Amino acid sequence: MIVSEPSQSARGTASPDGIAINCECVLKRFGQETVLDDVHFSLATGSFTSLVGPSGCGKTTLLRIIAGLETPDAGTITLGSETARAAADGGASRPSLAVVFQQANLFPWKSVWRNVAFGLELAGTDAATIARNVAEALALVNLTGNEKKRPYQLSGGMQQRVGIARALALDPDVLLMDEPFASVDAQTREELHDELLAIWERTKKSVLFVTHSIDEAIVLSDEIVVMGARPGRVLERFEVRMPRPRTEETTRLHPDFAELRHSIRELLVRSAVDAE
Numbered sequence: 468m469i470v471s472e473p474s475q476s477a478r479g480t481a482s483p484d485g486i487a488i489n490c491e492c493v494l495k496r497f498g499q500e501t502v503l504d505d506v507h508f509s510l511a512t513g514s515f516t517s518l519v520g521p522s523g524c525g526k527t528t529l530l531r532i533i534a535g536l537e538t539p540d541a542g543t544i545t546l547g548s549e550t551a552r553a554a555a556d557g558g559a560s561r562p563s564l565a566v567v568f569q570q571a572n573l574f575p576w577k578s579v580w581r582n583v584a585f586g587l588e589l590a591g592t593d594a595a596t597i598a599r600n601v602a603e604a605l606a607l608v609n610l611t612g613n614e615k616k617r618p619y620q621l622s623g624g625m626q627q628r629v630g631i632a633r634a635l636a637l638d639p640d641v642l643l644m645d646e647p648f649a650s651v652d653a654q655t656r657e658e659l660h661d662e663l664l665a666i667w668e669r670t671k672k673s674v675l676f677v678t679h680s681i682d683e684a685i686v687l688s689d690e691i692v693v694m695g696a697r698p699g700r701v702l703e704r705f706e707v708r709m710p711r712p713r714t715e716e717t718t719r720l721h722p723d724f725a726e727l728r729h730s731i732r733e734l735l736v737r738s739a740v741d742a743e
Contacts, residue, residue: 486545487512487641487673488533493542495528502528504698506542510641515667515674517684517691519731521739525699526677530643533675534566547640564641569649571630573618579605580614583632590637597636604632607666624655628662635670644676648683657715660686668712681731685709686718693731695738702738705731 488510495503503525510516518526531537533544546564565586573582583604587597605611608628618626627647634642648656664687667674678684684691691705709721718724 485512486510487547488675489545490529490533491543493529493532493544494540495525495532495537496540501698504700506700508692508701510673510675512673513671514689515676515687517676517678517688518694519678519681519684519691520694520699521696521735522679523697524694525697526694527645529699530645530675530677534564534643563639564643565634565637565639567630567634567642567644567647569646571626573626573629575618578614579610579616579621579629582618582629583636586633586637600636600638604636607635607669608632608662623651624659627651627659635666639672641673641675644674646677646679660715663687664713681728682719685724685727686713686715691731693734702734
């Protein structure tokens, strides 16, 4: 099994064919249970791709493997232009990526500024770069002016913005997002969709976004990868051809929205029936 981590020279670069992440024949077991089986998947550089599928199909596990938080039992995962063999190099290179989880997981005793700066400080980044990156990240998520507040003084949506800012401050090539809006109310979720769309338009990060919501995936994505029930595998990929820049409202009103939603839902229903 190989989990890739680009070398220092590879960071900030795409592979020759424009692939930011490539997964080949990925297999993952927990005990005797196979969670992912022969998963083939790629993320184009600068694209926004969502993973959609039923609970337990391995979406989060795949994201955690890409992030280096889990180890596959077989297969190859390549980030950028290089595949670094963990067994050979000891995992010495840090992947040029950042993860946003479902819960913001902020340090309650730290200010917003310190929470956003945490990853940079941990990496030993110089003070001037930290100050610049934190300020830019907070501006991207519309939290300028909240630097001195503590997490308890923020709404759930604002806390999640801090989590996103913490990831953006690292200036990663790839942003991995694991159902980051699942814990907020519907109205806040729509607002966060619009903010994330605006952030993506400005930064053009390569984004891999895990969600249970077909609607959310359509609103945000260039491409939707549909996974079937456990053991998880890729069923089909759908291109989202609705024009950018987008908003929640304009996307839902687009004539292709309902048809695409129906196609993905029908595929998931058929998959569930076949799995019984």
